[in-house]
Amino acid sequence: MAVSSPSSPQDLVAETSVWKKFLHQLIHLPWTWRITLAYLTVMLFVPIAAMFLKASTEPPARFWEIATSDVALATYNVTFVTSIGAALLNGIFGTLIAWVLVRYDFPLKRLVDATVDLPFALPTSVAGLTLATVYSDNGWIGSLLSPLGIKVSFTRLGVGVAMIFISLPFVVRTVQPVLQEMEHDIEEAAWCLGASQWQTFWKVILPPLFPTILTGIALGFSRAVGEYGSTVIISSNTPFQDLIAPVLIFQRLEQYDYSGATVIGVVLLTISLILLLAINFLQAWARRYDSK
Amino acid sequence: MSQDFTHLSLISAQAGLNRKKSWVPTILIAIAIAYLALIQYIPAINVFVQAFKKGVGPFFANLTHPAFLHAAWLTLILALIAVPINTVFGLCAAWAIARHKFPGRAIVLSIIDLPFSISPVVAGLMIVLLYGRNGWFGPFLQAHDIKIIFAFPGMVLATAFVSMPFVAREVIPVLEEFGSDQEEAAKTLGAKDWQIFWRVTLPSIRWGLLYGLILTNARAMGEFGAVSVVSGNIADKTQSLPLFVEDAYKQYETEAAFSAAVLLALLAVVTLVLKEILERKTRIKDVE
Numbered sequence: 001m002a003v004s005s006p007s008s009p010q011d012l013v014a015e016t017s018v019w020k021k022f023l024h025q026l027i028h029l030p031w032t033w034r035i036t037l038a039y040l041t042v043m044l045f046v047p048i049a050a051m052f053l054k055a056s057t058e059p060p061a062r063f064w065e066i067a068t069s070d071v072a073l074a075t076y077n078v079t080f081v082t083s084i085g086a087a088l089l090n091g092i093f094g095t096l097i098a099w100v101l102v103r104y105d106f107p108l109k110r111l112v113d114a115t116v117d118l119p120f121a122l123p124t125s126v127a128g129l130t131l132a133t134v135y136s137d138n139g140w141i142g143s144l145l146s147p148l149g150i151k152v153s154f155t156r157l158g159v160g161v162a163m164i165f166i167s168l169p170f171v172v173r174t175v176q177p178v179l180q181e182m183e184h185d186i187e188e189a190a191w192c193l194g195a196s197q198w199q200t201f202w203k204v205i206l207p208p209l210f211p212t213i214l215t216g217i218a219l220g221f222s223r224a225v226g227e228y229g230s231t232v233i234i235s236s237n238t239p240f241q242d243l244i245a246p247v248l249i250f251q252r253l254e255q256y257d258y259s260g261a262t263v264i265g266v267v268l269l270t271i272s273l274i275l276l277l278a279i280n281f282l283q284a285w286a287r288r289y290d291s292k
Numbered sequence: 293m294s295q296d297f298t299h300l301s302l303i304s305a306q307a308g309l310n311r312k313k314s315w316v317p318t319i320l321i322a323i324a325i326a327y328l329a330l331i332q333y334i335p336a337i338n339v340f341v342q343a344f345k346k347g348v349g350p351f352f353a354n355l356t357h358p359a360f361l362h363a364a365w366l367t368l369i370l371a372l373i374a375v376p377i378n379t380v381f382g383l384c385a386a387w388a389i390a391r392h393k394f395p396g397r398a399i400v401l402s403i404i405d406l407p408f409s410i411s412p413v414v415a416g417l418m419i420v421l422l423y424g425r426n427g428w429f430g431p432f433l434q435a436h437d438i439k440i441i442f443a444f445p446g447m448v449l450a451t452a453f454v455s456m457p458f459v460a461r462e463v464i465p466v467l468e469e470f471g472s473d474q475e476e477a478a479k480t481l482g483a484k485d486w487q488i489f490w491r492v493t494l495p496s497i498r499w500g501l502l503y504g505l506i507l508t509n510a511r512a513m514g515e516f517g518a519v520s521v522v523s524g525n526i527a528d529k530t531q532s533l534p535l536f537v538e539d540a541y542k543q544y545e546t547e548a549a550f551s552a553a554v555l556l557a558l559l560a561v562v563t564l565v566l567k568e569i570l571e572r573k574t575r576i577k578d579v580e
Contacts (some may be wrong), residue, residue: 032384039381043453044406047418050428054421093327104317112325114568118332120507121560121567123514125534126553129541130335133342140334165331197316226411228517233538246413250521253417258426265417272409280402284319 048269056267058259066263071215075245075264078156082244083100083224086163087171091217094171095209102179116172119165124229132234154236159244162230167220174216178209178286211286218282222275226268339557354551359527361565363536364555366447367407370532371512371521374451374470378508382459383501389466403466407456415453415533416521419446442524447532455511459504466500466574467493503570510563514556 029037048130055063066072100106101113119127135142135152142152152158184206190200228246235242237251245268323386344351354360385404389397407415421427423440433440440446474496478488514536523530525539533552540549 030388032388035381035384036388039384040403043449044403044454046455047415047422050422051414051418093324097318097324098330100317100321104321106321110568112328114564115332115336116549117564117567118335118336118560121510121514121563122336123516123534123537123556123560125537126339126514126556126560127335129537129549129553130339130342132541133546134335134338141330142340142390159329165335168331209468222409226409228411228413229538230519233541246411248516249413249417253420253521258421258424261417262421265414268411268414272411272414276402276409280398286485 051262051265051269054258054262058263062259063263066260067267069250071239071243072245072264072267073242074240075248076267078159079225079245082156082160083163083167083221085166086160086224087217087221090164090168090171090220091213094168094216094220095175095213097168098172098175098179102176117169119167119169124166124227125233127165128162128230131165131230132158135161135234151234154233154242156235156242158234159231159242162234163224163227166227166230167224170220170223171213171216174219175209175212178212182208211282215279215282215286218275218279222272222279223276225275226272298506312321325451336557339550342546343554345550346547351551351554352546354548357548358574359531359550360536361529363531363533363552366444366531367513367533370447370451371509373448374455374512375505375508377452378456378512379459379501379505382463382504382508384460385460386467389402390464391472403441404457404460406454412450412454412515412517413521416450416518419449419453419518419522423449441522442526443530446522447519447530450522451512451515454515454518455508458507458511459501462500462504462507466497470496499570499573503567503574506563506566506570510559513559 057065097116101109101116134140135145135158137143137146137151137153139153145152150157152161186204187200190204191197192211195203226246228244228250231244232247232250235244235247237247239241245264249261249264249268252258252264359444389404420441423429423433423446425434425441427441438445440449470493474492475488478492483491514534515532516538519532520535520538523532523535524529527536527539528539531539534558537549537552537556540546540552
């Protein structure tokens with residue numbers, strides 16, 4: 001009997017038991033899982049599904065037409081190009097700030113360290129309000145810039161300033177812990193071998209730090225793209241000049257143009273999903289570098 | 293440690309390098325502070341200066357304005373509802389993720405982080421598309437005379453959405469580091485799940501949890517984009533404090549705007565101080 005059917009019965013039993021086990025686990029999920037999944041479904045999955053389904057009721061040609069209309073393209077330009085600029089600038093200065101905080105001692109260092117997180121804690125409307133005032137023509141910093149012909153508040157430059165404000169902590173807080181854990185020995189070895197400080201930084205410190213800096217830039221960029229509160233206040237919200245995509249969504253909603261709002265919303269949401277994947281990839285890359 | 297010192301003394305023996313070391317840090321620190329000053333410090337100080345420009349009297353006069361009082365009250369209630377809900381969710385999610393090894397764990401973590409990467413306006417839009425008049429649940433809600441969009445429930449949903457991930461995010465690493473040994477020990481000794489959570493798990497994650505709580509609260513009280521999309525922004529009715537700030541500014545009542553902004557800035561200061569204290573607490577624990 002056992003010889004005649006060498007493979008099937010026992011394997012079949014094993015297979016069904018795996019399935020049974022899976023089903024059993026699914027039905028008898030721990031209640032922590034149930035709450036988590038239920039909450040995520042109600043708050044996240046259903047709304048996202050609703051938005052994509054609403055967008056899919058639009059014929060593809062019409063969708064494309066709305067998504068690539070002149071106003072929409074201009075807002076993408078302002079939103080994404082300005083965000084990239086802000087994130088890159090923060091990539092440089094954020095790394096410098098992280099470096100200074102990790103490597104040097106100076107008075108009030110603790111305070112500086114603690115206040116780096118200010119943009120996380122300060123409500124965005126307050127940030128927009130005070131940035132718009134400080135950088136306006138008669139503001140503290142704006143009044144110094146206006147004789148030079150530089151207008152910041154109510155221009156695209158102002159949108160950039162708000163985006164810099166909002167995305168700075170991402171770079172600093174991503175780079176800082178990695179710098180902290182970096183071995184001093186390699187640097188010292190480079191020095192002892194006669195490398196200048198600049199060479200040491202460029203050839204020894206920066207390469208392993210690079211994926212981490214990129215992660216910080218990507219996180220900051222992702223936040224800047226979605227930012228609404230501070231940018232809407234410092235911007236004049238003029239189409240083709242400094243109108244950002246989230247404000248365009250808001251305006252479309254105010255005009256009860258639901259399909260218009262949804263299409264731009266889907267574009268923004270898709271881009272944030274892609275960015276999320278990119279950030280995950282970058283983080284994995286940074287970690288791989290780390291383990292070597 | 294002593295090895296490091298020998299390295300250092302070797303390096304400081306090179307006099308040229310030593311001289312270089314003396315000015316490079318100073319310049320770098322100066323650049324860092326200047327950048328932070330332009331972007332953060334001057335704007336932060338400006339909030340307080342503008343609010344008290346005409347003295348303390350007008351400041352307090354602005355704070356007794358009925359629209360302001362209503363907005364402050366609404367903000368408080370929003371946080372009082374959203375924070376506990378997100379705490380329960382965050383604890384459950386953290387437990388589920390930290391205590392189970394399963395394939396696709398990284399994906400689940402990313403999903404929990406999603407509300408951070410979704411633009412607040414898009415978050416508001418999604419809620420409108422679900423509960424608005426033309427939304428999925430619109431006809432049902434209208435038939436039962438329930439108003440969610442342009443009303444308080446919508447604001448709660450928006451607030452809960454944007455502040456969702458903080459607790460889970462802060463608690464997961466603490467739970468992982470703490471390990472499950474003590475919980476299992478308690479279990480073999482016959483403790484019930486609830487007892488284990490209350491007596492063993494909670495005390496060990498309390499600082500991480502508290503940290504998550506204050507971040508949740510700060511975001512809940514400060515959220516502007518998502519709430520403004522779903523609230524309709526009606527003064528005295530559906531206007532939270534951040535919306536009041538923008539509205540007052542748009543109406544050229546800059547002083548009223550800054551008076552309210554000071555309160556929100558103080559919330560930020562308290563958040564940062566508590567954050568610092570809690571970070572130090574967890575760091576001290578690490579050292580031990």
